[in-house]
Amino acid sequence: MPDERQRRVTGASVSCRVRLPVTAAALACACVVAAVAGDWPQWRGPNRDGISAESGLSVDWADDEPTELWTRAIGEGFSGVSVVGDRVYTMAGQADDEVVLCLDALAGEDIWRTRIDRKFTEGHGNGPRSTPTVHDGVVYVLSAWGALAAVDARYGDPIWQRDLRKEYGGRSEASEPWRGYAMSPLVEGDLLVVEVGGTDDRTVMAFDRDSGEPRWSALSDPPAYSSPIGIAVDGARQVVILNGAAAVGLTLGAVEAWRYPWLTSYDQNVATPVFVAPNRVFISEGYDGKGAAMLEIVDGGVGEVWRSKAMRNDFATCVLVDGFLYGFDGTSLKCIDASNGTERWIKRGYGRGTLIAADGRLIVLGERGQLVIARARPEEYVEQALVKQVIAGKCWTAPSLSDGKLYVRDEKTLVSLDLRSGH
Incomplete structure (x- = not known):
């Protein structure tokens, strides 16, 4: 059987791969490639x-x-962090390139770096936006x-690569x-x-x-920026995507x-749909002030449960905890009732932040690097812990949590923090 490193590259070729000096930390985690409990292997975590x-x-x-475990200047971009075992994966713009990086989680040292494309430049920020998905090695x-x-x-090592714009992108910028x-x-x-957008x-x-x-x-709608999710309704799997025209x-x-x-x-549909089991999907948009809607999948179709302007997500997606949605309505952190869309509380001061949840708590990263732990409870906003600034730049990337370590990123820097009790 050929070594994995000798597999043929199919599709458009990957430009280059750099194997970096092997460190003790890298050797310690060299065999870890399969997701296990505690991993954060993709955008928005395990599920x-x-x-x-x-x-x-x-x-x-x-x-x-x-405790700050390490900090790294990794390059430009808004790519999130995926963690499998003792390895950290993200993307960044470095010099003229967009690269995928693998770091060891213990010390933040490089394990490898692979060039994927030329660097993207744009007025709202340069570099990649997408988060790596790590699955089965x-x-x-x-x-x-x-x-x-x-x-x-x-x-x-590269396995295969496609150029979505050249191969499937259509004939106009609108696609x-x-x-x-x-x-x-x-x-x-x-x-x-x-989502290709062709x-x-x-x-x-x-x-x-x-x-x-x-x-x-499938579909001929304009593309957007939202990531798809996989759900099961009545035992059947579906892919739900919020494109430029509709939730489908x-x-x-x-x-x-x-x-x-x-x-x-x-x-500009950016936030990811949120599945509300057993058969509902929450969508939200903030750039037009459109607000949010709760959809119900029934009898092979979809109906509207409610619409509300109480939660207008820009790019930060809500989290669902015990029947309540927590997220950013523009620059305000809010809680709304998932059953009817009514606002329960509001907290200002974090800018256009992002958040995740763990152990009944919200982990909030403010736009300017504030880190907050708050209870995920609808009765009132209860802040349990606050650090005024854990990272200095603009933070539009949601944090990632794995093995008690929180990874936060601004436009150029990645920081690992130890959130374990008694560290």
Whole structure:
């Protein structure tokens, strides 16, 4: 059997891969490539919902603020952090390139770096927007220019790559997201699902995750920036995507199961849909002030449960905890009731922040680097811990939590913090 490093690269070629000097920390985690409990292997965590199953986090910061384990200048971008075992994966713009990086979680040292594309530049910030998806020993990444690639998680060797713009992007700028590709690839069974934005039924495409060959394509809507999610309703799997025109449910055979129109200026649907089991989907948009809607999937179609302007997500997606949604309505942190959309409380002062949840608590990263732990409770906002600034730059990337370590990023720097109790 050939070594994994000798596998043939299919599709458009990956430009280069740099194997960095092997350190003791890198050797210690060289065999870790499969996701285990405590990992954060993709955008918004294990279940793509912004929720961690970890507990025992420290919330007593009066005399013992979180320890900074390491800090790294990694390059430009808004790519999130994925963690599997003792390895950290993210993307960054370095010099003229967009690269996927693998760091060891213990000390933040480089293990490998692979070039994926040329660097994307744009007025709101340069570099990649998408978060790596790590699955079964492979890292799936999407550059802001539309290079979709599979890279070996252990060594960084390229496996396959497609150019979404050249191969499937259509004939006009309207068929491509004008602020760059931002969605994070979704693994659904043996498929890798992405929003392509091409014409001729190519808004969404599914690729064979092993070979990179296209398996199906669907829809002719304009693209947006939201990441798809996989859900199960009545025992059947669906992919839910919020594109530039609508929220749509697709079967794994590319059949449109339902559609809910959701048009916005410049196709700026950014926040990820939130699944509310057993059969509801929450969507939100803030750039037009459209607000939010709770949808219910019934009898092969979809209905509207409620609409509200109480939660207008820009790019930060809400988390659902015990029947209540917590998220950013513009620059205000809010709690709303998932059953009817009514506002329960509001807290200002964090700018356009982001958040995740763990152990019944909200972990909030403010736009200017404030780190807050608050109770996820609808009765009132209860702040348990606050650090005025853990990172200096603009923070538009949601934090990631794995093995008690919190990873926070601004436009150029990545920081690892120890949130374990008694550290």
